Amino acid sequence: MKYTGAQIIWESLLKEGVDVVFGFPGGNTLPMHDAVLNYPIKHVLVRHEQGASHAADGYARASGKVGVCLATSGPGATNLVTGIATAMLDSVPMVALTGQVYSHLIGSDAFQEVDVTGITLPITKHNYLVTDVNDISRTIHEAFYIARSGRPGPVLIDITKDAQIAQIEWDPTHEEVIQLPGYRPDLRPSLNDFDKAVEMISAAERPVILAGHGILKSGAMGWVRELAEKTDTPVAITLLGIGSFPASHPLHLGMMGMHGEAWVNHTIQNADLLLALGMRFDDRVTGTLSTYAPNAKKIHFELDPSEINKNVPVDLALIGDLGESLQQLVPNLPKIAHTQWNEEIGKLRKESALRDILYTPDNGRLYAAHVIHDILRATEGKAIIVTDVGQNQMWAAQYYKHDFPYKMITSGGLGTMGFGLPAAVGAKMADLEQEVWVIAGDGGFQMTQAELSTAAQEGIKLNIAILNNGYLGMVRQWQEFFFDRRYSATPITSPDFVKLAEAHGLTGLRAANREEAVDVIDTARNTPGTVVIDFRIEPEDCVYPMVPAGAALHKMIRRPM
């Protein structure tokens, strides 16, 4: 039977299990956008292609499937760049489809033509330019394979208009064969020395597990729990590792790093063994490398060999899927107790536990910590939390305690402001029954607030908490600490968020003190449709503790008492 390239695209996406794409049409996607009407794939129209890329990202993180976004050539494609880079740095499986000008026009500065494959070279796992309709089916199959296998990441496919229009004889039941001789995500070194790992773990007296994103990617939460409990090892988590180990577990230490809790960073600096599980020793987590965990041996469980010894030299590398590695290791470990070590940590913790909430002045003024805490209580810790970037993100990470995996969606690696709202749209589309909260600041929210219309058009329910302090908070904080309070370009005027919500046909609520905060959260949860809450919080509050750039991990700036 005859199929056009555009039809083959949707047929191929169907075969990959796609049921929703986030996109924006244009001249060079007309054939695709026409063909989709005959396929059971939902096309969510966004308001800016950046929103499409973040939505595909949020969808992927919430569902575990490959997120798909679609844009036209030229400016449509370049608007995807930020979202693709965001997905790349957080290893999110995503396929971005872009239309491209007719093949014969490529390289001639045609209307809405850009070299999108050249532009996205550094920020994709791989990318393709398809000019021949016969290549479409295999390319899409390969792209999805690359996106979801090994260390996941975004793949871009640029498809020329003539390839979309061309018609060929095609059999949709034909199984595409992947021809990627250079791509072997299942490569497993035979040289993983698990015996040495058992030795090192048995000999350690002050071990710490560093739990990262890789645990969630591998689905190894059960093994990590067993490892921690069997060896009585406390667990520190990275920002993207939130949810990989239950926050309410007695061995759960808390988040590490630049805005991690003080006792967590001290514990890491005092450790004699670090078990790095699916984390990459990012600079936000280590502080200055020369003083990082000086007395600790390090065992690095990692899938991607290029991460080994990249930032931190390690004593033992165990390369491969985390679940598989732990499956080999944990049964061979003896049962160990570290009572004294854990007691020491408990003491440290008591001295500074919840310093923020305990010492946040209870003068009736509203602090971000209160808001997050109230949301945590109202949702019983079961909601999906999608954050924007900045102080709002750090407070959400510090105060919303996650016991369940895949519920914390945040842009960690790239730190993209404006991520929150569109990513939440994507996360919600993954499961309409899930409660989804957006935690954003007044700055980041404004960057992609147009996606409120997307939420309205799709009729989905999101609860949006804007922590409104009239500043670009995180930058203002750095200016307070390091630039003598010279607030350059940080005081920011926002629209009236309540009126903004209503202008979009959504519900807007406001809270300026603690009583109102608890009330609006309750109201929002029980109001159908998307609700935007303008929380007027303390203008010059800071995220504590903070490890300043260039400082050692244990040299934190603490909240003044």
Added chain:
Amino acid sequence: MQHTLVALVEDKPGVLNRVASLFRRRAFNIESLTVGHTDCPGVSRMTIVVDSNQTSAEQVMANLYKLVNTLQVSDLATTPSVQRDLALIKVRSEAATRTEIMQLVDVYRARIVDVANDSMIVEITGVEDKIDSFVDVLKPFGVVEMVRTGIVAMARGSNAIPEFSMQASSNGNGNGYHSQEISF
């Protein structure tokens, strides 16, 4: 220390660009890079020289493997190997100096491939140091222009390093052939 990496990559449009782009964004310091066809259709061979005091050879290899088009990478630093560079040098020559230049060409086992009234083109292959030295001795005569290819290298002995076979390829789930384990 100098590491010579040999990478077999797919012979597809844009692959050289992918490799160069990778090195630039990882801030890898590359001393030289050459690429050319192999006896195997669809496979190109790259020879990359890295100064490991500036750039970790393991990092370069691991990152090359992340490129989908990279088939196999080997580090020849630990293997005895043959290394060759090729240069074409156009040197000024006149009646008085021609003989002397020709004697130097003999000594270095180079070849004269073009003669003009007042210049000649000399072709020389050899290890880098030999070529550096030859250029030095020619300088006093006046070098009009020069081009060098960069190093190509091959392991000594009867095995191919790296080894790769295109036949073992595809199945629906992924790819077959891995003859090289990654080790740290």
